[in-house]
Amino acid sequence: MADEPRPSVVELAGVSFAYEDGRPVLQDVSLELPAGCFASLVGPNGGGKTTLLKLLLGLLAPMRGAVKVLGVAPREARRRVGYVPQHTRVDPHFPATVLEVVLLGRLGTGRRWGPFGRHDREAALAALHEVRLDGFARRSFAALSGGERQRVLVARAIVCEPELLLLDEPVANLDQVVEEAFFAMLAELGQRMTILLVSHDLGFVKTIVDTVVCVNRRVVAHPTSAVDGHVISELYGGDVRLVHHEHRVS
Amino acid sequence: MGEFLHALPTHAFLLHALLAGLLASVACGIIGTYVVVRRISYVAGGIAHSLLAGLGAARYLRVVHGWTWLDPLLGAAVAALLAAGIIAIVGLRARQREDTVIGAVWAVGMAVGVLFIHLTPGYNEDLLGYLFGNILMVAKRDLWLMGGLDLVLLVFVGLLFHQLQAVCFDEELARVRGVAVEGLYLLLLVLTALTVVLLVSVVGLVMVIALLTLPAATAGHLTRTMAGMMVVATLLCAALTAAGLALSYAPNLPAGATTIALAGLTYFLVVGGARLVQARRRQVGLSRGTASRP
Numbered sequence: 001m002a003d004e005p006r007p008s009v010v011e012l013a014g015v016s017f018a019y020e021d022g023r024p025v026l027q028d029v030s031l032e033l034p035a036g037c038f039a040s041l042v043g044p045n046g047g048g049k050t051t052l053l054k055l056l057l058g059l060l061a062p063m064r065g066a067v068k069v070l071g072v073a074p075r076e077a078r079r080r081v082g083y084v085p086q087h088t089r090v091d092p093h094f095p096a097t098v099l100e101v102v103l104l105g106r107l108g109t110g111r112r113w114g115p116f117g118r119h120d121r122e123a124a125l126a127a128l129h130e131v132r133l134d135g136f137a138r139r140s141f142a143a144l145s146g147g148e149r150q151r152v153l154v155a156r157a158i159v160c161e162p163e164l165l166l167l168d169e170p171v172a173n174l175d176q177v178v179e180e181a182f183f184a185m186l187a188e189l190g191q192r193m194t195i196l197l198v199s200h201d202l203g204f205v206k207t208i209v210d211t212v213v214c215v216n217r218r219v220v221a222h223p224t225s226a227v228d229g230h231v232i233s234e235l236y237g238g239d240v241r242l243v244h245h246e247h248r249v250s
Numbered sequence: 251m252g253e254f255l256h257a258l259p260t261h262a263f264l265l266h267a268l269l270a271g272l273l274a275s276v277a278c279g280i281i282g283t284y285v286v287v288r289r290i291s292y293v294a295g296g297i298a299h300s301l302l303a304g305l306g307a308a309r310y311l312r313v314v315h316g317w318t319w320l321d322p323l324l325g326a327a328v329a330a331l332l333a334a335g336i337i338a339i340v341g342l343r344a345r346q347r348e349d350t351v352i353g354a355v356w357a358v359g360m361a362v363g364v365l366f367i368h369l370t371p372g373y374n375e376d377l378l379g380y381l382f383g384n385i386l387m388v389a390k391r392d393l394w395l396m397g398g399l400d401l402v403l404l405v406f407v408g409l410l411f412h413q414l415q416a417v418c419f420d421e422e423l424a425r426v427r428g429v430a431v432e433g434l435y436l437l438l439l440v441l442t443a444l445t446v447v448l449l450v451s452v453v454g455l456v457m458v459i460a461l462l463t464l465p466a467a468t469a470g471h472l473t474r475t476m477a478g479m480m481v482v483a484t485l486l487c488a489a490l491t492a493a494g495l496a497l498s499y500a501p502n503l504p505a506g507a508t509t510i511a512l513a514g515l516t517y518f519l520v521v522g523g524a525r526l527v528q529a530r531r532r533q534v535g536l537s538r539g540t541a542s543r544p
Contacts, residue, residue: 057426058426059422059425059426078426078427078428079427079428081426083422083423083426085420085422085423089420089422090419090420091419091420094287094418094419095287095470095473095474095475095476095478095479096415096419096474096475096476097474097475100415100475101419103412104412104415104416104419104420104423104427105423105427107412107413107416107424107427107428107429108427108428108429113409113410114408114409115411115412116412140474142474143474156423160427
């Protein structure tokens, strides 16, 4: 018996978007990503990767076309989506404990007013366990290393038990060893949720994701095996050296 | 100091002044923490200085047009709320223009205030009190207003602490989690404006920004959470206003200026102390690393 087709988690149909200066960032983009896939958005700077994520989060509205996330409009799906922003968007010196930062990911899931409840705290501790940061709850967020901070932000994103996890350049400031451990953790999370991440490190990303979405105003999705030098030079508009990394993700 | 303690039980105005300092500390600790963490001290400065327009206009209408019911503090509150509204709307709609608009609100507010002061006949002694503060002249009504504002702020923080924490830490996340970022920012600026209005009688509008930021910034070096910052900043502010009042009493110095000088001194001592502790930790860490090397 043939496998049932997996439902689409992300659906974009003829989406176009431009910022106030009139520069088109995305043009007539159509894309479908099935549930359970582990996909990476790649492309040159200014190509529209982050804009695409913001459209999926409902932070921006398309000028033309339609966006659906988990079968509904992005704003309606927000509570079922986890999001890890670029590290530059987060103040590394913010006065908060690790537990407090993770708990912020529970906003919008329980009661609207007052302090978080016991169930929220338990979920936050479980999320910290999942990103291998047991024992970090009471530590100061400002005192963590870059890699630990990034794990805390992933814990914050998964504490609402999302069906889709979006990550914007999650390893941009990490060294290779920390990056490997980080992707190993993501690979584990990918067992139970759809993951879409923006990354510049195509050479490495190719080894762990199953779909590569090339974004440069227009969007083309490829199975990872089909991404070769020709696809890359078309995407970046010139020759790009694709460095092969010998990372091991277990 | 001894003279102050001796006079305290017998002079109601001193007791009022001490109580005003303590009540102002709660507002200062809570709002000051948000101002420091969200880095909006320039916004608070703009709101504080725009008050002069309201103070000047209210006094002009009282003296020239006989509007005796119009309290200068009410005029200040209207000007502060107007300034907060303008800054919030511009900040949310066109962030790249925010600093220009704050500068304009700051300067135009001062200019309008100076024009009204010039147009108002008579000596503006009470306006000097608003410029540089006169905690010894705090009226009983002001104490009730301060107590009321403290209550509003405590309820506000009790109900919305985490939403505000999210807005201060990561505005984008706050939006994604469904927090009404615009509404909260506007509410935060409105409460900042009201706090500034009430702090004006303690230290004056020229120095209010220092009382709002220095205790909270000092607290930031002593604690690692926002809630901790609020508590420490409130206690620090209470200690500083009480000490400023006590130290200025005998030599007849301005209490507001004495309080701010103490706040500045405390801040620099704590920052210096924190630097020394960090340097010591680094040295210990380095020597441990060297000792553990084979």
